[in-house]
Amino acid sequence: MKHFLSVLTVLLAAGMTHAQFVNQAAEVPAFHPAPPKAGTTLPPVLTQKQLADQGMIAPAQVASYKAAAKAGSVLYQMPCYCYCDRNHGHTSLRSCFESTHGANCGTCMQESLYSYRQSRKGWSAKMIRDGIMRGDYKLLDLQNPEPVN
DSSP, rough: OOHHHHHHHHHHHHHHHHHHHHHHHHSSSOOSSSSSOOOOOOOOOOHHHHHHHOOOOOHHHHHHHHHHHHTTHHHTTOTTTTTTHHHHHOOOOGGSSSSSSGGGGGHHHHHHHHHHHHHHHTOHHHHHHHHHHHHGGGGTTTTTTOOOO
16 A cells, blocks of 8 residues: 555656646747837847946857847847746846846847847748747857857
């Protein structure tokens, strides 16, 4: 009987743990479904100088902030899969680049560069968001980021 209860306890614990991971994977982080309304003032994305002053000069850091500055309204419409909406109160991927958070997170940098690249190809925000939700951004190489012009 003790063996049966031990096995049952392990199975229940495994089931509850699995359910937590399934729920997190199914939850989409915060994002805005449309670009900011005309006249809306958003907090600024950190500048290259502000990053450099804090020693954040790696190519991926510089490129991802440059991408965020150039495609801010697109990033505003993207979720961030580091789930910073839960820990930092971020409302979209763009929020990550209003502080140094984005420079310290590979997910944020990859999503920023992916969003910028796809927007330059003419993809809509919805198409880019769908790609992020599929995990396509994970294919970007942060060791050799493409230039942001």
